[in-house]
Amino acid sequence: MSKLSDLRKSALRKGAGPSGGSVFTNWAGNQTSTPLSIQRPTTEDELASIVRDAAERGRTVKAVGAGHSFTGIAMTNGILLDLSGFDKVLSVDGNQVTVQAGIRLHALAEHLAAHGLALPNLGDIDVQSVAGAISTGTHGTGLAFHAIAAAVVGLRVVDGEGNLHDLVGEDLRIGKVGLGAAGMISTVTLECVPAFWMHAREKGMGIDHVVSVFDDWCETEDHAEFFWIPNTGAALTKRNTRLDTGPAETKGLKRTLRRLETELTENVGFGAVCRVGRVRPDLVPKVSKILSMGSSERDYVAPSWEVFATPRRVRFVEMEYGVPREVWKSAFREVQALLGTIDVPVFFPIEVRAIGGDDAAMSMASGRDSVFIAVHQYKGMEYERYFRGVESIMKRYDGRPHWGKMHFRNAENLAPAYPDFDRFLDLVKRLDAPGTFQNPYLDRVLGNR
Numbered sequence: 001m002s003k004l005s006d007l008r009k010s011a012l013r014k015g016a017g018p019s020g021g022s023v024f025t026n027w028a029g030n031q032t033s034t035p036l037s038i039q040r041p042t043t044e045d046e047l048a049s050i051v052r053d054a055a056e057r058g059r060t061v062k063a064v065g066a067g068h069s070f071t072g073i074a075m076t077n078g079i080l081l082d083l084s085g086f087d088k089v090l091s092v093d094g095n096q097v098t099v100q101a102g103i104r105l106h107a108l109a110e111h112l113a114a115h116g117l118a119l120p121n122l123g124d125i126d127v128q129s130v131a132g133a134i135s136t137g138t139h140g141t142g143l144a145f146h147a148i149a150a151a152v153v154g155l156r157v158v159d160g161e162g163n164l165h166d167l168v169g170e171d172l173r174i175g176k177v178g179l180g181a182a183g184m185i186s187t188v189t190l191e192c193v194p195a196f197w198m199h200a201r202e203k204g205m206g207i208d209h210v211v212s213v214f215d216d217w218c219e220t221e222d223h224a225e226f227f228w229i230p231n232t233g234a235a236l237t238k239r240n241t242r243l244d245t246g247p248a249e250t251k252g253l254k255r256t257l258r259r260l261e262t263e264l265t266e267n268v269g270f271g272a273v274c275r276v277g278r279v280r281p282d283l284v285p286k287v288s289k290i291l292s293m294g295s296s297e298r299d300y301v302a303p304s305w306e307v308f309a310t311p312r313r314v315r316f317v318e319m320e321y322g323v324p325r326e327v328w329k330s331a332f333r334e335v336q337a338l339l340g341t342i343d344v345p346v347f348f349p350i351e352v353r354a355i356g357g358d359d360a361a362m363s364m365a366s367g368r369d370s371v372f373i374a375v376h377q378y379k380g381m382e383y384e385r386y387f388r389g390v391e392s393i394m395k396r397y398d399g400r401p402h403w404g405k406m407h408f409r410n411a412e413n414l415a416p417a418y419p420d421f422d423r424f425l426d427l428v429k430r431l432d433a434p435g436t437f438q439n440p441y442l443d444r445v446l447g448n449r
């Protein structure tokens with residue numbers, strides 16, 4: 001499938017539900033729901049009237065962006081909103097850009113580039129919808145930079161009865177990482193930055209060396225991250241330096257070859273090795289060895305959004321925890337040690353990155369500079385004992401789970417992790433008195449509201 005992955009093609013199967021309805025499955029294939037109906041609004045009026053109508057009939061509504069969350073956060077047996085046609089850029093005013101909620105990050109990046117602008121930071125893919133990305137606190141890396149939601153300066157939402165509200169001031173701060181609970185987002189205004197380039201450097205290194213220098217990198221590099229390959233002493237490192245300008249020629253053979261190399265190593269080759277590891281768990285140490293040898297050295301300059309994001313076609317499930325920056329090393333070392341004690345084959349790399357603290361109430365980096373440790377398991381392989389083991393480590397380090405990635409926490413043990421948890425619940429009550437946007441995941445992580 002193309003990078004412009006279409007939700008309708010990838011995740012909605014018509015007529016597959018028990019009563020002949022559609023079935024919605026997320027990207028990872030680990031969450032499924034059977035919506036009552038699927039609506040595709042293209043205007044704000046349509047969006048509001050669908051919600052109003054649903055509320056009057058006592059039905060629930062859930063928007064889905066690109067279906068790239070691993071949790072059940074976007075699942076619904078009520079009305080599912082496919083916002084792929086609600087994806088226009090509405091205005092560009094200096095650095096402030098207002099868009100409809102369903103626009104994908106890669107499409108937004110192209111629009112911004114045409115205006116000499118860019119998003120200040122991105123994660124490692126760009127297929128998410130802007131609303132989906134900000135609603136779950138999606139982030140990239142860079143201690144001097146922030147999660148995507150930190151760029152949000154305006155949100156217009158439909159409440160649970162179908163009325164429109166512009167979130168401003170404290171409501172915006174509390175509601176911008178809204179988990180899909182604090183209103184249905186209609187439009188998003190983002191504070192962008194002048195377009196920039198990045199000098200990317202990727203290199204395989206020894207994990208002990210990387211662990212010893214990562215704190216320095218967080219201070220001195222604009223963006224740094226590493227992937228440790230379990231069962232080996234090897235890590236792939238990525239460091240990016242922001243540049244105001246770049247080469248005049250951005251397309252052409254060099255770029256095509258770079259993309260082809262990425263496709264071959266990170267998707268085709270990686271996928272083939274993963275399949276071997278899944279059918280022959282006894283070969284996992286060898287699989288890890290092969291992966292550790294596959295990390296080639298790369299050095300190139302490209303527009304920011306091209307460097308940040310990579311197509312991901314190898315499917316997996318993931319858990320990611322943000323811990324206070326000061327304790328990341330011990331938490332990471334404990335995860336390494338855990339792998340030696342559990343009887344679960346793991347070869348999928350463990351990713352580590354850092355992000356600056358922000359003020360959004362429900363951001364995983366709220367109020368603290370954070371290091372994120374992400375564990376993955378190849379699709380179809382056992383993950384629960386591994387992820388639960390990692391979670392029990394992260395809890396001891398005051399970790400906060402990514403809202404869009406797998407975890408086993410609930411409202412009772414999440415509330416103490418977020419100083420503004422109750423204020424967020426108050427906003428949710430105000431914006432969704434009838435519970436139109438509820439689903440089982442939100443019931444678990446926010447409790448009975």
Ligand SMILES: Cc1cc2nc3c(=O)[nH]c(=O)nc-3n(C[C@H](O)[C@H](O)[C@H](O)COP(=O)(O)OP(=O)(O)OC[C@H]3O[C@@H](n4cnc5c(N)ncnc54)[C@H](O)[C@@H]3O)c2cc1C
Pocket residue numbers: 027028062063064065066067068069070073074083101102122123124125127128129130131132133134135136137138139140179180181183184185186312402404405
């Ligand atoms: C391969 C892969 C790589 C990833 N890389 C990263 C990464 O680098 N960094 C990171 O932090 N995360 C990453 N993620 C996680 C991903 O960014 C988040 O799960 C994100 O929420 C997915 O966006 P989406 O558009 O698919 O949203 P969905 O999963 O479709 O929805 C997420 C939430 O947003 C809500 N929502 C969508 N539209 C609206 C709306 N209009 N109003 C209100 N709520 C709405 C949904 O109802 C749901 O609650 C990755 C996931 C995958 C599968």
